[in-house]
Amino acid sequence: MAQPQPLPAYAGYQHFIVTSPSSDHHPFVAHVEINRPAKLNAFFEAMWHELRRVFQQLSSDPDVRAVVLSGAGDRAFTAGLDVTAASEGGVLSADGGLDGARRAARLRRYIADFQECISAVEKCEKPVICVMHGISIGLAIDISCCADIRVCSKDARFAVKEVDIGLAADIGTLARLPKVVGSQSWVKDVCLTARDFSAAEALSVGFVSQVHESKAAALAAAVQIAGFIASKSPVAVQGTKELLNHSRDHTVDDNLRYTGVWNAAALQTNDVTAALMSGLKKKKPTFEKL
Amino acid sequence: MAQPQPLPAYAGYQHFIVTSPSSDHHPFVAHVEINRPAKLNAFFEAMWHELRRVFQQLSSDPDVRAVVLSGAGDRAFTAGLDVTAASEGGVLSADGGLDGARRAARLRRYIADFQECISAVEKCEKPVICVMHGISIGLAIDISCCADIRVCSKDARFAVKEVDIGLAADIGTLARLPKVVGSQSWVKDVCLTARDFSAAEALSVGFVSQVHESKAAALAAAVQIAGFIASKSPVAVQGTKELLNHSRDHTVDDNLRYTGVWNAAALQTNDVTAALMSGLKKKKPTFEKL
Amino acid sequence: MAQPQPLPAYAGYQHFIVTSPSSDHHPFVAHVEINRPAKLNAFFEAMWHELRRVFQQLSSDPDVRAVVLSGAGDRAFTAGLDVTAASEGGVLSADGGLDGARRAARLRRYIADFQECISAVEKCEKPVICVMHGISIGLAIDISCCADIRVCSKDARFAVKEVDIGLAADIGTLARLPKVVGSQSWVKDVCLTARDFSAAEALSVGFVSQVHESKAAALAAAVQIAGFIASKSPVAVQGTKELLNHSRDHTVDDNLRYTGVWNAAALQTNDVTAALMSGLKKKKPTFEKL
Amino acid sequence: MAQPQPLPAYAGYQHFIVTSPSSDHHPFVAHVEINRPAKLNAFFEAMWHELRRVFQQLSSDPDVRAVVLSGAGDRAFTAGLDVTAASEGGVLSADGGLDGARRAARLRRYIADFQECISAVEKCEKPVICVMHGISIGLAIDISCCADIRVCSKDARFAVKEVDIGLAADIGTLARLPKVVGSQSWVKDVCLTARDFSAAEALSVGFVSQVHESKAAALAAAVQIAGFIASKSPVAVQGTKELLNHSRDHTVDDNLRYTGVWNAAALQTNDVTAALMSGLKKKKPTFEKL
């Protein structure tokens, strides 16, 4: 893989590096790295607010058609919430003389805002491929469940860790993980015990789609998938993501109705002709920006 | 397997052959073949309208208790939409001077009608076992997701192909596939990339239940399952299909309530006694038509 | 495993034995045994009413934080409904001169009550680990689908048996099994055919999480999981169970909203501090009763 | 009102007369009359099948933009189900030796088909204004609840009559009436007692929008509303009907999402410009067919 190119439009972020991986080969792909490796990429409040802004920008950036998300450094995708930072200045610190209802109101707003930041990964209109390696616990699961496809390196060590610090996971794992994999016996097991699970186990239950020898290999594979997706019609790809996400939360009848309305506009695209022509002519199609 | 017998009541169809597979051994089983092998069983509009009529007839035919669906010929279950036919005379062809809203209205009605034709396979009150072999792409996935059980031969080559022609799949794959298998990372992967997947991969993710050496072997296995199901109480079998389909789109509480109302009538059957008696007497029960 | 201790508060039950497995090592764990081994632990009406009472008591018992459920004897977890008893005195027996609507009303109430008894296992606020061995058919599947985690011994023989006696399963299997495992092709197969499936098959589809050599080994493993869960913060564990159960029946957005409200109170616990402190001090935390 | 003109495309129906009311003044309006006045417009099976075909044709007829539905003759909109006909040849007649489950299957299919016929009025893409007069009981309520706007003459006598013949109304009244008016105390009252209610009461609870002195006056008013609607952009009108019907059965968030997708295509119409221009030029806009 050639040297990634920084994407100038994303140069202003502090905790995330956004590059174009090997830009000649993968135009339209953006690579987002969580960039706090000295702290195992653990999150504090400013980081999740920035994460939201990064993915909101990617969502409407016509130069981006697929996104790869990974963690900087060798040791961790992310170790989750930076508990020290959280207990120092945040909502979990002492609450003065507030009664239980007022503390609850404060916590509810805090959680809702936190959830919304992480959900920005899911709401990004472009497919997101998440690359996990090393320590991938707590918030790592919340975030990766918002991605469309998950791959990992064989050294990845996963855990839905929240129970171990006295919490039920509230930033999305309990909402999404049961819908991401099939076996609910397994979901209950890892969520109730907070035990580690390996890359191999993650693969066998369908949490990740591929396991690679190293982080580098996993990243290269993700970039390849992203590049492949980015070479397709963005009308087709982004419609497919939207309709699959809608499907998860609706009945089949409801999704069919929504799909019909969606495609009534989407089929008025030049991409179908472009795709069919390129098939006949055996050459790569070019699609207008979206 | 003995020679299948044509079912006279279904002799009038043009694009589908309906037979009784080896009728002495499998009464109550109907075998539907998509019959356009020279074109890889690709569909044009008249075919999906006929598919609906075939399955509506099967649904209320008291002589049928289970259905096997396969594609004629050696090469394909179906190669999906016949794109040439679609671009020639159909809704996707030139729209004169219609504005975007009017084109959308026309497309919306077209898609809704198309969806309804394919959904007839799911709405058929009798279990449908789908046998897939060779090329099984595009519409092949939409149709097979409407079946209850899927088996295939090892030469089956699957793809959710729509993205490759600039479309989001709108005839049911995006609505049903995420609910047919467990791993959503895999669903997103195959839907967003349009890549092929093999029989072995289909088995490992639970898309198909069995893989066989050849189309003939897969078909024989499907006929056996169908025959086995057809030997059971049709009240029990058809109730089970209905309640499982209801379950997919409802909460547990809602399904329990619906089930209670359903069985309040269904238990007023003679089949329970017939089944229990036959158990005691070690002989095969006979159930009245339904 | 040391000798289990009877739990005095549960001494009054007739068909269930409730003990503390090896109480020094596993405080807060209760072990419930279905206790009718001479009849393969088959259920009659008084038993499912008692099952409800047992689990309602466990649900609010502050001395219990995790529950193991198994069947007494070597031969069966449970052979399901005791058909002889059901046909003798119950609702399925002769109905005098009632018309179809009145028989239906009677059946509907009977089914609703039966469903509610079994659902008590799911509604128990504490995690339930179900240990299945030997004959595990019919009602065995309904009950075990209400548990959070399922393990089994390799001699377990499972079947969704209802179709074989002329019924659609109405006590929960058709509502829950499709949401417990991923492959719907498999669910339809076992529900429509009533065929047996083995421990290995149950493991491969994700119905059970572990298979062990013997019932004793499976039970020991379940007790260990339960003990491990019971050592965690009960606020975290019981919240996790509730939020995962809510997740199954709601959209992601709805679950996130509910989760935020739930945790707004749950985070006002001393358990977070206790858990963090114990992490720092490398000693086991102690949590107040809940 | 000038003499209505028969609409040739609808000449083949036996039990319904379809005309263009005073065609110079009300182009694009179709008037459907239930035409069995000698029997108080009571329905038998062939009639509701024909009703479905009439409204399916109207739904896609580009020359129709609004529909008025009324009953022929002076005495009744409709007296509902023709009980004599129903008991003679239909599903309610003797069932030979069928057991309760098989009778139920037969009834379930019959009811589903009947419901679908009546729902065709609601599914018609064009607004339907229902004019009720005289006897308007039983099926009259089911049908009129499928219309968009209801007006009546002051002699109208309404009743949800089903309870009086031993039935719960199953063709739509119990599904739709509670969503058509506000007071559920009133809905329960009229549905549980089967008592008559007058035009004045219907107006006060919001079941009808207008009460007129005579059937003729009510019809004229309905034709005027229909004509007024038919003079507007059909893209706007039909979108409004669809989005309001969707709203009834979905959350606000879901409807907003669906609306956004719908209008993303609908706003690509020339009608907006046409409407704005006609406003500036103070002349009536002309809209292309839809």
Add this chain to the structure above:
Amino acid sequence: MAQPQPLPAYAGYQHFIVTSPSSDHHPFVAHVEINRPAKLNAFFEAMWHELRRVFQQLSSDPDVRAVVLSGAGDRAFTAGLDVTAASEGGVLSADGGLDGARRAARLRRYIADFQECISAVEKCEKPVICVMHGISIGLAIDISCCADIRVCSKDARFAVKEVDIGLAADIGTLARLPKVVGSQSWVKDVCLTARDFSAAEALSVGFVSQVHESKAAALAAAVQIAGFIASKSPVAVQGTKELLNHSRDHTVDDNLRYTGVWNAAALQTNDVTAALMSGLKKKKPTFEKL
């Protein structure tokens, strides 16, 4: 109205009197009185537990086909929660040293149990007509929203009073009132301000169906409605109640499907024939018990 007769089967209740109002004229009608007039019929915990038992018994009592619910004494239907009693011994009293999460768990169970007691009025399979007079505040609204039909005397003074004691109403008013009447501007007004509203206002918004001069007159009217309903087919009446309640919480499509399944059994009743015959013979039909 003749002297009401006590119903012996209900003699054991302490806080509710259950009688047969003028039993010759109104067989099958039960009249339940909240019986704590000295305290304005205010509720404490034992009372709502008893209320549940009363309505559970009525629900399955074949001698009861309609229920009238009122408050004893001249001054109040009910003044709602007995705040003094609640603060003395109940869950709202001091909580020792419990942390916020543990207090929440205790409160959650308490509220859920309280809700379930009141919901028993709604779940009663027989129609309930609620007669409100005098002070009808707080819990009075929660309870009456569970009834099917509400009538009142002109001295009734209503208020959704909870906000005035620092609470959001949590026993059902906020869940049901918005679905009982049409104007949400009015619902928000009375719920957010806790202001009084009169019988006339209650009538004009559709909260009650009738206003009478006195409690006696209102009660007589309710008994008459109940008697009228009780003279109809119980299969039809109880089905109507069930289907209307289902309708409130489901889409039209879902309700139509449920209705079809329900009536597939319910139509297998002798009541239809009995009703039709009595119509022909001009005599009152007799229906078997249900």
Add this chain to the structure above:
Amino acid sequence: MAQPQPLPAYAGYQHFIVTSPSSDHHPFVAHVEINRPAKLNAFFEAMWHELRRVFQQLSSDPDVRAVVLSGAGDRAFTAGLDVTAASEGGVLSADGGLDGARRAARLRRYIADFQECISAVEKCEKPVICVMHGISIGLAIDISCCADIRVCSKDARFAVKEVDIGLAADIGTLARLPKVVGSQSWVKDVCLTARDFSAAEALSVGFVSQVHESKAAALAAAVQIAGFIASKSPVAVQGTKELLNHSRDHTVDDNLRYTGVWNAAALQTNDVTAALMSGLKKKKPTFEKL
């Protein structure tokens, strides 16, 4: 009414004036005025973005407990969308050479953003009382449906005007209006015809709660309601708003469950004691900020 005081924290807004109406009498009340009277308070894009910011700030401002929303000037609450502005620079203007799918994507994002801005009024945690006068059309209905309580002056002239410019209303009217009033015949009438309706008609269908002689009188009444609400426990008031909004979009069972969890924290407030004490002591309670 004394002179309103500007609220300094809201001084930076350009199109909205935020004051404290007669601040000695109504602490905790904020009054928001749409401030473009020269253009009949018509909206352009910058205005709805600002509207969102205003209501987001109010939502979390502990000094505000109730909000009044009105339009500046004598002539209009708002005339809705400023069509001239919209056609000049916005998304509705010429789209270059974009194909239908790409125009749709652009429109979809635009509508979603617009909807979200208006929904901020509904999501504001404090009750909003909307005062409507004069021209109140198009967006006026979308906005006011997001308020909790609506009052108006008798000169108010309302219309769901979108159909008249070739659009289906897509900013919330079609999603919320059917749930704000009871009669769907009326909703369909005004939405399909775009006809005007008066203050009197708005009152009779329950769209507004009060009609006053003048804008000033309506405003004074709204301020009074707001002041009254602001004098109550904010824990109770804001909980009541949240639970009523949740109720609209959920089943009764779901809302009861959510309510139980909500109040498990909310009841841990000092406001209950403060409210009860103030009742005993006959003095106005003081509640801490929330």
